[in-house]
Amino acid sequence: MATTLRNINALAMPTWRRLGVNGAAIELELPTPEPINAPHPTLPSGIIRTHESVLRCAEFKSALSGELAAYIRVHANAGARIRSKRGEIVAEPVTSSYTLGADSPVVVDSNVIFAEAHSSVTLVLFYDSADDSAAFHAGMTRVIAENCADVHVVEVQTLNTATRHFTDFSAVIANGASVSLTRIELGASEVYAGSHMKLEGDKAESRAHTFYFGDGARKLDFNYVARHLGQHSVSTQDAAGALFGRCDKIFRGTIDFVRGASGSVGAESENTLLFSKSARNRSAPLILCGEENVEGSHAASVGKPDAAKLYYMQSRGLSEGDAKRMLTLAMMETALKALPDEDMREKVRAALAARITDNA
């Protein structure tokens, strides 16, 4: 099924035409996935399996692409569908790990989280490659957080650089509920990542934290939206990353204050370390105010690694490559805190360190 996706990661308000950041159009062969051997993850007590139909009571928007979301819905060959019961605070995460490669070249996962009122749930998703073969991943996670529920989703992507990776996240957040999404994007030939947080209730909260590593001629394309409807709702979008080689990264961050969302606060920040003059780094922050009594802020820092810091580190025996690797790993630490255990964190650090040896 060959398709051209015209409006992937499109901005809510196409105001940046000049810079060509409104959205990407890409040619894509959307594969029809074979069934894969991916058992539903085991569930800790307090969490039960559920069905897609629970999502019917909410309206989801895809920041990545409506077309892709529809494809994922129809063709999913994997996914976790979980429901945390009212009042259940479950610290133990639900974990799904996918290993793509010659044996499972196409993974399309559709995840569903329904967090009942006053419950708490964590879903951790790993996407890794078994070999060097070109594979395809498209995934989507949809979340309903009822009143005062607390949902954490962590995605760690360490795919090989021949694999295409599409990931979409969409949450509907009720009164006093909070949803956090943490993404660690280390690999793939192309990363297209969307996130749409719909802060529907009063005092709803969303956090999106992203760490990216770009190198070679890879492409990283992010589109994050926080849509404030409820009063006193709070959103943050933080991204940090390091770019090497000739990679091309764009981060679109939109805070959309809808009329009536008075007293709401939205903040976005990005911190990019540019290790290469040939890397392309674009940011498109957008703050839409349909309401007056709101506070939206944007902060960005883009810089080369500080020569004085590199010299200081080298004076202790670390090579330039060691120093760059250390500075890049340091930028990932905030995102890593979202992972529930140290073994997982150590694995991800090793995965990143190995990628920097290749090109420092």
Add this chain to the structure above:
Amino acid sequence: MTKPLLDVRNLHVNVGEKLILRGLNLTVNAGETHVIMGQNGSGKSTLAAAIMGSPMFDVSDGTVEFLGEDITRLSPDKRAKLGVFLSFQNPEEIPGVTVENFLRAAVGAVTGETPRLFKFQKELFAKMDELGLDRVYASRELNVGFSGGEKKKTEILQLLMLNPKLAILDEADSGLDVDAVRVVSDGINKYRNADNAMLIITHNQRLVDDIKVDYVHVLDDKHITLTGGAELISRIADGGFAAVHGDITE
């Protein structure tokens, strides 16, 4: 005859167009402690940077040799591996990297083998205790939010952990309280032995009160104008640089 540890010859150093050192000579042998004094802006830190290999300064003429090897064009990490260490006048903050992780990587880089975690921690904690540095600092980000004195103690901690052949201390005592100066000079004395050497840059007599000093050099007019023994320190402390101004050895 054994080769000198450090041999600086006819060193000329520029920052951009500005010439900061012109024809400086200095020889340091194993087992010796040298002190460099000089007015603010005379070029002491520049000399330290040129020996360590800072990319911010250009060596436009002259050479730096270490154990007979010309290191004038060597990168700082290679110099560190040969055994050169600089305690910075203004240590850099490295966000996101803990003292422990940084030092473990540094020891690994210098010795060629990353030390086992538990053995390393034991040694690190022992040295921190000696320096009166709270162990919680091991897991703090290197120098981030450290007080001036804490930064200086952390530099000495790195000196003790890396155990270099030549330690250059650039105002290791500035900003330290009386007790901390004592702790630092104790640390320095623990480090010094017959096989290594020290180059101490200081404005204060106190640091070197308890340290056996072999040579004192005065840096003035872009080079070393006077070399003497430890007695020079008190003469300068009492009468300022004017008191020794006429005594020219070169």
